[in-house]
Amino acid sequence: MRNIEKILSEYNLKISRNKDNFLYIKGKNEDIFKLSQSLSRMRPLDFSVDQRKLIVLIKLLQAKEPIKQHALISDLDISAATIASYLDDLQAFVKGFGLMLIRKRNFGIQLSGNEASKRKALGKFFIQHFHEELIEALFQLDHHRFRYTDSLFLHYFEPAYLNVVQNAVNTELEEKKIDLADSDYMAFILQVYITYQRYSKGYRLQDVDHHSDLEESDIAFVQSVCHRIENEIKNEISELEKQYLAEYFKGSKVQSAESVYDDNVITSRNIKHLIELVSQKINVDLTSDFSLFQGLLAHLKPSIFRIRKNLGSYNPLTEQIKQQYPKLFKVITDVTQRVFKDLSFPDDEIAYIVLHFGASLEQRQSNINLHALVVCPTGIGASKMLETRLRKEIPCITNIEISSIKEMKTKDLDQYDLVFSTVRLPWAKHTYIYVNPLLSKEDVKNIEGYINSYIHSDQKDFREKNVKPIETDFLSGPKTLDNLMDDMKYMYSSISTLLRNLKVYTGLNGEDYRGIIRLMVESCFQQDIIKNVDSIYRRLLEREKIAGLGIPGTNMALFHCQDQGVKKLAFQLGHLDTPFILRGMDEKPMSVRNILLLLAPEELTPIQREIMSLVSSTIIEDNKSILIFSSANEHLIREKLEKSFYQFIKNKILEE
Known part of the structure; x- marks a missing residue:
C-alpha cells in the first residue's frame, strides 16, 4: 500500500x-x-503462480548443472517458503512422468530422468495450465494476427518458429485428410516444437525404444512434417527423434467410429466386458447399444496406446465431467481398473470414456415415454397451467392426466410413473413431487433429477415398459422404403458372401506358419476372393509386425487384412498338425494351432464393418465359442456364425 x-x-x-x-x-x-x-x-512485472512454476520448470529443464535455490528466489523475487511450495507442486507433477526432482543442501536443485519424459512433462504442463493462451496464440498465428517480436511466448516459444511448425503440421493434416482432436492437435504441435528446440540445444533422446508397433503411414506423415520444417529453419533432427514424434502422432489420431472394424480382438472383448459391467453397476442395459461399442473402440485404441507409451493426454472438460456425472465417473474408474488390469487410466482418459457412456444415457433418456398424474384441489385452473409447463419443460413426459384430490382416491396410482401435486398430500404410501403451478427452474431441476434416479433405479419393469429401443445409425440416407430394402439386401448379400467363402483347412504342415498362411492365401486366389497372392501375403505379414495376432487364452491367431486387392469378404481357418510359437496380442509368446484368416476389401460400408466386428467378437464370445473355433469342425463353426448373423439381422429389423 x-x-x-x-x-x-x-x-x-x-x-x-x-x-x-x-x-x-x-x-x-x-x-x-x-x-x-x-x-x-507499463509492462507488468508480476507473474501468475502458474507462470512462475513454468519458469522454474523451464529453468530446470534447460540447466545442465544443479540450480541453487537462492538463484530462483532472486530471479522470481519471491520468498524461500514460496519457492519451496512451487518445488513441492512440481515434484508431484513430474513424478507422474517418471522424473525425479532432486533437492539437496549444498547441491542445489536438479530434474533427473530421461529426455523423452522431460519433453512429455513440459508439453503436458503447457496444455494443462495454459490451454486457452495456446489456443489463442495458435489461432492468431494461423490468421496472421500475431506480431512477431524478440520476446518469447509463455517464456519458451519463438512465435515465428512456432508458426513454421504449425503450418507444416496443418498442411500435412489437410493433404492426408487426417483429423486430430483439439487437445491432441495442440499437444502434437508442442511436441514437434519442443523436440526441435531441445535437439538444437543438445538435448537428445538417449533410449532407443522398439518401434515395431508404428505404422508406415505414421512414420511417413512425420517425415513429411519434418521435411517442411527443416526447409524453413535449416535445422535437422535424427531418425530416432522422428520415430519419437511418430509414436506421439499415432497416439493422437482420431479414428472415426464408422471407419473402425474390429482388428484387435482383445480390445473388442475388453470393451464389451466394460459395457456389461457398467450396465450392471448403473442398472441400465447398454450392451445392445452398438454405437456406444463402436465409439469406445474408436477412442480406446489410441487411448490405450497413449497410456502404454506414457504419452499423456489432456481433457479440458475433466472437472466439468466429474461434476456432471459424479457417480458414472466413479463407476467407470472402478470398472476400467477391473477390465484393463495392466493399465492405469488417468482422470483425463476416464473423462473421455464417461462422455461416451453419458451420451448413450442421454440418448436413452430422450427415448423415454413417461405417464404422469397431476393433482390439484379442484382439477382445473392451476393443474392446466402445470400441464402446459410440464409438456414444455419435460418432453419425456408424453402422457398427462389431471385429477382432483377427490377423484384421485379412486385411481390406481401404480399405473403412473410420476405423480405431481400443487398442494401437500396427506399420505406417505405413494411418492409424489410437490411443485409450484408455474413450475419454477428449481422445480424443473428437481424433476429431472428424480427422473434420472428413477430411470437408473432397479425398477426393471419400468425400463422395459417405457424405454424405446435406441436406433443405431447403420443405414445411410433417408429412411424411405427403397433405402431400407436396398440396405437390407446389401446386408444379406454381404453375410451370404462371407458364409459362402467360409472354409476350414485341416492337416496343414510346413516348416513355419508363414508357409501355411501362404498356402491359405493361394487358395483364396483360386477361389477368386483376392486379385494377387504376393500383395495380400505381404500385407498379412506386415500387420503381424505391427502387433501380435495370437489371441491370449486360446490356441488361435487372427490374421486379417483390409486391402484393395481383396474382392470379397472371407473368413477361413487353418488347423495345424504341429503348433507354432507366435507373438500374442498381449505381446507374450504363445502356442498357436489354428490360423484364422479374415479378409475384406479396402472400402467397407458401415454395415460391412459391423459384420467384420461381429465375426471377430463371436470368436471369443465365451469359452464355448473358443472351443468351437478351435475345433476345426466346419459344420460347428458355420452353425455358430449363422446363429450370430441370425440374431444380428433380427436386431436390425427390429431397430428399423
Whole structure:
C-alpha cells in the first residue's frame, strides 16, 4: 500500500475510505486519466503462480548443472517458503512422468530422468495450465494476427518458429485428410516444437525404444512434417527423434467410429466386458447399444496406446465431467481398473470414456415415454397451467392426466410413473413431487433429477415398459422404403458372401506358419476372393509386425487384412498338425494351432464393418465359442456364425 500511495502522489492522487470502509482513489478526473494512460503503457512485472512454476520448470529443464535455490528466489523475487511450495507442486507433477526432482543442501536443485519424459512433462504442463493462451496464440498465428517480436511466448516459444511448425503440421493434416482432436492437435504441435528446440540445444533422446508397433503411414506423415520444417529453419533432427514424434502422432489420431472394424480382438472383448459391467453397476442395459461399442473402440485404441507409451493426454472438460456425472465417473474408474488390469487410466482418459457412456444415457433418456398424474384441489385452473409447463419443460413426459384430490382416491396410482401435486398430500404410501403451478427452474431441476434416479433405479419393469429401443445409425440416407430394402439386401448379400467363402483347412504342415498362411492365401486366389497372392501375403505379414495376432487364452491367431486387392469378404481357418510359437496380442509368446484368416476389401460400408466386428467378437464370445473355433469342425463353426448373423439381422429389423 505504501508503494501504491507513492505512485499515486506523483499524480496528485491519494487513497481514501468511504463510509462502508471500502478503499478508492480520490482526485481529479484528469489526474486519474493520466494515471490510467501511464499504466496502460507499463509492462507488468508480476507473474501468475502458474507462470512462475513454468519458469522454474523451464529453468530446470534447460540447466545442465544443479540450480541453487537462492538463484530462483532472486530471479522470481519471491520468498524461500514460496519457492519451496512451487518445488513441492512440481515434484508431484513430474513424478507422474517418471522424473525425479532432486533437492539437496549444498547441491542445489536438479530434474533427473530421461529426455523423452522431460519433453512429455513440459508439453503436458503447457496444455494443462495454459490451454486457452495456446489456443489463442495458435489461432492468431494461423490468421496472421500475431506480431512477431524478440520476446518469447509463455517464456519458451519463438512465435515465428512456432508458426513454421504449425503450418507444416496443418498442411500435412489437410493433404492426408487426417483429423486430430483439439487437445491432441495442440499437444502434437508442442511436441514437434519442443523436440526441435531441445535437439538444437543438445538435448537428445538417449533410449532407443522398439518401434515395431508404428505404422508406415505414421512414420511417413512425420517425415513429411519434418521435411517442411527443416526447409524453413535449416535445422535437422535424427531418425530416432522422428520415430519419437511418430509414436506421439499415432497416439493422437482420431479414428472415426464408422471407419473402425474390429482388428484387435482383445480390445473388442475388453470393451464389451466394460459395457456389461457398467450396465450392471448403473442398472441400465447398454450392451445392445452398438454405437456406444463402436465409439469406445474408436477412442480406446489410441487411448490405450497413449497410456502404454506414457504419452499423456489432456481433457479440458475433466472437472466439468466429474461434476456432471459424479457417480458414472466413479463407476467407470472402478470398472476400467477391473477390465484393463495392466493399465492405469488417468482422470483425463476416464473423462473421455464417461462422455461416451453419458451420451448413450442421454440418448436413452430422450427415448423415454413417461405417464404422469397431476393433482390439484379442484382439477382445473392451476393443474392446466402445470400441464402446459410440464409438456414444455419435460418432453419425456408424453402422457398427462389431471385429477382432483377427490377423484384421485379412486385411481390406481401404480399405473403412473410420476405423480405431481400443487398442494401437500396427506399420505406417505405413494411418492409424489410437490411443485409450484408455474413450475419454477428449481422445480424443473428437481424433476429431472428424480427422473434420472428413477430411470437408473432397479425398477426393471419400468425400463422395459417405457424405454424405446435406441436406433443405431447403420443405414445411410433417408429412411424411405427403397433405402431400407436396398440396405437390407446389401446386408444379406454381404453375410451370404462371407458364409459362402467360409472354409476350414485341416492337416496343414510346413516348416513355419508363414508357409501355411501362404498356402491359405493361394487358395483364396483360386477361389477368386483376392486379385494377387504376393500383395495380400505381404500385407498379412506386415500387420503381424505391427502387433501380435495370437489371441491370449486360446490356441488361435487372427490374421486379417483390409486391402484393395481383396474382392470379397472371407473368413477361413487353418488347423495345424504341429503348433507354432507366435507373438500374442498381449505381446507374450504363445502356442498357436489354428490360423484364422479374415479378409475384406479396402472400402467397407458401415454395415460391412459391423459384420467384420461381429465375426471377430463371436470368436471369443465365451469359452464355448473358443472351443468351437478351435475345433476345426466346419459344420460347428458355420452353425455358430449363422446363429450370430441370425440374431444380428433380427436386431436390425427390429431397430428399423
